[in-house]
Amino acid sequence: MVPEKTRVVIVGGGFxxxxxxxxxKDPALEVTLLDRRNFHLFQPLLYQVATGxxxxxxxxxxxxxxxxxxxxxRVLLAxxxxxxxxxxxxxxxxxxxxxxxxxxxxxxxxxxFGHEEWESLAPGLKTVEDAVEIRRRIFLAFEAAxxxxxxxxxxxxxxxxxxxxxxxxxxxxxxxxxxSKDTLKGDFRSINxxxxxxxxxxxxxxxxxxxxxxxxxxxxxxxxxLGVRVRTETLVTEVYPQYLLARSGGNGEKIPSRTVxxxxxxxxxxxxxxxxxxxxxxxxRIGRVIVEPDLSLPGHPEIFVIGDLAxxxxxxxxxxxGVAPVAMQQGRYAARRVRQFLRGESxxxxxxxxxxxxxxxxxxAAVADLNWIRLSGFSAWLVWLxxxxxxxxxxxxxxxxxxxxxxxxxxxxxxxxxxxxxxxxPLSIKEP
Amino acid sequence: MVPEKTRVVIVGGGFxxxxxxxxxKDPALEVTLLDRRNFHLFQPLLYQVATGxxxxxxxxxxxxxxxxxxxxxRVLLAxxxxxxxxxxxxxxxxxxxxxxxxxxxxxxxxxxFGHEEWESLAPGLKTVEDAVEIRRRIFLAFEAAxxxxxxxxxxxxxxxxxxxxxxxxxxxxxxxxxxSKDTLKGDFRSINxxxxxxxxxxxxxxxxxxxxxxxxxxxxxxxxxLGVRVRTETLVTEVYPQYLLARSGGNGEKIPSRTVxxxxxxxxxxxxxxxxxxxxxxxxRIGRVIVEPDLSLPGHPEIFVIGDLAxxxxxxxxxxxGVAPVAMQQGRYAARRVRQFLRGESxxxxxxxxxxxxxxxxxxAAVADLNWIRLSGFSAWLVWLxxxxxxxxxxxxxxxxxxxxxxxxxxxxxxxxxxxxxxxxPLSIKEP
Numbered sequence: 001m002v003p004e005k006t007r008v009v010i011v012g013g014g015f016x017x018x019x020x021x022x023x024x025k026d027p028a029l030e031v032t033l034l035d036r037r038n039f040h041l042f043q044p045l046l047y048q049v050a051t052g053x054x055x056x057x058x059x060x061x062x063x064x065x066x067x068x069x070x071x072x073x074r075v076l077l078a079x080x081x082x083x084x085x086x087x088x089x090x091x092x093x094x095x096x097x098x099x100x101x102x103x104x105x106x107x108x109x110x111x112x113f114g115h116e117e118w119e120s121l122a123p124g125l126k127t128v129e130d131a132v133e134i135r136r137r138i139f140l141a142f143e144a145a146x147x148x149x150x151x152x153x154x155x156x157x158x159x160x161x162x163x164x165x166x167x168x169x170x171x172x173x174x175x176x177x178x179x180s181k182d183t184l185k186g187d188f189r190s191i192n193x194x195x196x197x198x199x200x201x202x203x204x205x206x207x208x209x210x211x212x213x214x215x216x217x218x219x220x221x222x223x224x225x226l227g228v229r230v231r232t233e234t235l236v237t238e239v240y241p242q243y244l245l246a247r248s249g250g251n252g253e254k255i256p257s258r259t260v261x262x263x264x265x266x267x268x269x270x271x272x273x274x275x276x277x278x279x280x281x282x283x284x285r286i287g288r289v290i291v292e293p294d295l296s297l298p299g300h301p302e303i304f305v306i307g308d309l310a311x312x313x314x315x316x317x318x319x320x321x322g323v324a325p326v327a328m329q330q331g332r333y334a335a336r337r338v339r340q341f342l343r344g345e346s347x348x349x350x351x352x353x354x355x356x357x358x359x360x361x362x363x364x365a366a367v368a369d370l371n372w373i374r375l376s377g378f379s380a381w382l383v384w385l386x387x388x389x390x391x392x393x394x395x396x397x398x399x400x401x402x403x404x405x406x407x408x409x410x411x412x413x414x415x416x417x418x419x420x421x422x423x424x425x426p427l428s429i430k431e432p
Numbered sequence: 433m434v435p436e437k438t439r440v441v442i443v444g445g446g447f448x449x450x451x452x453x454x455x456x457k458d459p460a461l462e463v464t465l466l467d468r469r470n471f472h473l474f475q476p477l478l479y480q481v482a483t484g485x486x487x488x489x490x491x492x493x494x495x496x497x498x499x500x501x502x503x504x505x506r507v508l509l510a511x512x513x514x515x516x517x518x519x520x521x522x523x524x525x526x527x528x529x530x531x532x533x534x535x536x537x538x539x540x541x542x543x544x545f546g547h548e549e550w551e552s553l554a555p556g557l558k559t560v561e562d563a564v565e566i567r568r569r570i571f572l573a574f575e576a577a578x579x580x581x582x583x584x585x586x587x588x589x590x591x592x593x594x595x596x597x598x599x600x601x602x603x604x605x606x607x608x609x610x611x612s613k614d615t616l617k618g619d620f621r622s623i624n625x626x627x628x629x630x631x632x633x634x635x636x637x638x639x640x641x642x643x644x645x646x647x648x649x650x651x652x653x654x655x656x657x658l659g660v661r662v663r664t665e666t667l668v669t670e671v672y673p674q675y676l677l678a679r680s681g682g683n684g685e686k687i688p689s690r691t692v693x694x695x696x697x698x699x700x701x702x703x704x705x706x707x708x709x710x711x712x713x714x715x716x717r718i719g720r721v722i723v724e725p726d727l728s729l730p731g732h733p734e735i736f737v738i739g740d741l742a743x744x745x746x747x748x749x750x751x752x753x754g755v756a757p758v759a760m761q762q763g764r765y766a767a768r769r770v771r772q773f774l775r776g777e778s779x780x781x782x783x784x785x786x787x788x789x790x791x792x793x794x795x796x797a798a799v800a801d802l803n804w805i806r807l808s809g810f811s812a813w814l815v816w817l818x819x820x821x822x823x824x825x826x827x828x829x830x831x832x833x834x835x836x837x838x839x840x841x842x843x844x845x846x847x848x849x850x851x852x853x854x855x856x857x858p859l860s861i862k863e864p
Contacts, residue, residue, distance in 0.1 A: 056850060077851070095579070128850070147509070147510070189506045403832065413828065415494070420564075
């Protein structure tokens with residue numbers, strides 16, 4: 001018997017979980033949002049933090065502040081370690097929470113395809129801490145080059161390799177190129193930062209492989225103009241502190257570099273495995289949970305999986321991409337589905353309304369495929385900017401990011417290029 | 433023989449070092465600015481980062497960006513480990529730099545009066561990392577209280593003790609009171625953040641002991657109105673993870689608290705000891721270097737010590753306070769003195785032009801003694817805001833901080849209240 005108040009538990013405060021929570025307005029629902037972090041992160045702009053254009057505070061919003069007025073929602077800072085689907089209970093590292101309906105929106109993290117030992121040498125970009133660490137490495141590399149008298153080591157410091165030519169890799173490489181060509185101009189006395197080499201390595205035949213060919217080619221052309229060396233059909237085989245090994249068409253190659261950034265692959269959060277162990281969920285190759293047309297788990301109509309963690313292939317036969325719009329729409333759908341489920345109503349299956357794909361390449365250049373129109377260059381960049389600003393959940397952040405953006409645009413500045421966190425000494429960060 | 437270009441080396445990019453560098457415009461001077469960090473930190477607003485009102489990026493400016501156009505200045509990210517005053521050489525952890533003239537502006541760090549083991553239990557506020565760590569502890573304490581079913585532990589989580597009633601302690605306590613009373617209102621479901629206890633402990637007879645009595649009393653009254661319990665003539669004798677011991681008028685007391693913040697004392701940077709060992713400098717009780725009327729070291733007219741690290745008592749018999757205006761004025765003076773020294777000219781002694789003292793207590797309350805007028809309340813706060821904004825070295829930061837401030841003022845919000853850095857689990861951060 002369902003108690004008078006139905007307890008809905010949401011795991012994860014990313015786009016999926018937050019949009020679900022915001023749409024669960026029924027006061028008969030007692031909603032609990034669990035997250036390991038006390039803030040929602042606007043992940044599409046994380047590469048800007050990693051390259052010193054924005055501060056973490058600009059793209060993070062405290063979950064409690066967002067949901068402050070929603071008195072039927074409780075936010076708990078908590079780490080989910082297990083599920084008990086019989087007792088309908090979420091097990092935390094320090095307690096448990098009971099549910100009638102469970103929404104799992106725990107997302108994905110980066111994957112090194114079995115080479116987890118590469119993580120310390122080639123950090124990925126998923127969390128605020130990742131972004132601050134990448135920022136630290138990028139700016140430390142320029143500082144080390146300025147100090148290093150050895151020309152060969154200096155070249156290693158000034159070579160940046162981005163592994164993976166999806167949107168994140170393209171955005172990182174574009175931002176790095178601008179950084180070295182524009183922002184840092186005149187900042188150094190011994191080196192010319194514009195001499196930095198930026199390499200973008202992609203295993204497929206083209207960068208942005210999920211995009212229409214025309215846009216991919218466009219993006220590659222813009223990157224080339226910015227000075228990025230794009231290498232497609234190239235796979236990384238080893239990563240070492242001062243170089244990496246890559247294979248391209250049967251040929252091995254050694255690429256000297258002291259800064260390797262990883263944007264090559266993702267794997268499901270550990271919640272995927274837990275759902276598989278406890279609720280018999282099937283998973284795909286990268287651990288995502290295969291869901292029903294209504295986003296529920298087979299055999300568990302009370303459990304929904306949304307966002308990047310969900311493998312939903314009922315619409316096109318292919319799984320939907322792991323992008324923010326999918327998660328937002330699934331969050332909204334799941335909230336509606338929960339209300340219908342409680343009334344015993346059936347629902348039409350989830351359908352993703354694809355409003356387009358875009359990637360930003362530089363200061364005023366982007367590519368966008370809005371389905372009804374394809375844009376590139378400045379117009380695409382304006383559309384990209386507008387959409388991203390409008391989706392920042394807090395008004396304050398929108399204003400701040402817009403000002404930062406305008407400032408950065410006109411001055412080519414990146415004021416947040418701070419080396420913080422770990423002690424920067426010794427400068428040779430990647431040596432043991 | 434002095435070579436054609438005179439090599440001036442500045443250690444430290446705080447107010448003293450940066451203002452000296454900015455005033456060493458003579459192209460015949462080859463200036464090298466050494467700092468462990470790649471940015472200048474606007475320390476007077478650090479307590480705002482610690483309490484979630486501003487982001488680190490708002491109050492930090494990359495040194496290279498500030499000095500970009502000054503082609504006679506080199507910035508090096510470097511750690512000074514020793515001096516060779518015979519060879520006129522600064523020894524770095526990974527190299528050395530030769531000087532003809534040396535300006536040391538290495539500042540101070542916090543002191544635990546011989547109880548360095550308290551540092552992990554009662555962090556002080558000197559660096560950006562300190563501020564982010566204090567922010568983490570403050571907001572984690574509220575999160576832990578929300579989750580903790582035990583009323584006694586909940587009270588420990590909701591008791592914040594600030595040790596030291598100088599400007600930093602007063603500003604921290606005031607900001608904490610506003611945070612709990614205003615900002616977090618409605619954010620929690622199990623606790624009422626307004627029930628948090630904020631204690632400010634001061635050893636002297638009054639808080640702000642260096643200020644005129646009228647202002648101290650004023651500040652104490654405003655803090656009381658904000659709900660801060662001010663305890664003067666109270667000394668901390670022990671700090672433990674869940675409580676601290678204090679002594680007041682011969683009586684010992686146990687104060688349960690899981691968040692203790694240290695604003696009680698400072699000691700000179702290790703450069704003070706190095707100057708004493710290598711150049712025979714005399715030091716005061718807290719390790720500051722006693723300087724001549726022209727800020728040089730006795731017997732070493734080529735070495736100047738400025739800012740918090742300098743003990744200058746030629747003006748009033750008392751050492752000048754360790755505040756930003758003293759450092760700025762000494763930086764400017766030292767730059768002028770260097771030019772005169774090279775021309776063989778003598779200089780009038782340094783004189784600090786004291787434009788006043790101020791401390792901010794809350795959202796729209798401050799106390800200020802501008803020598804010709806004493807203000808408190810909103811007018812003092814406006815003066816404080818204006819002076820601080822004008823002294824942020826980059827225009828971008830001024831605009832951003834002003835907007836944040838206006839936003840925070842009208843909404844009582846603190847959008848940067850992020851728990852970042854170390855993993856937040858287990859929540860019981862102070863237990864072993």
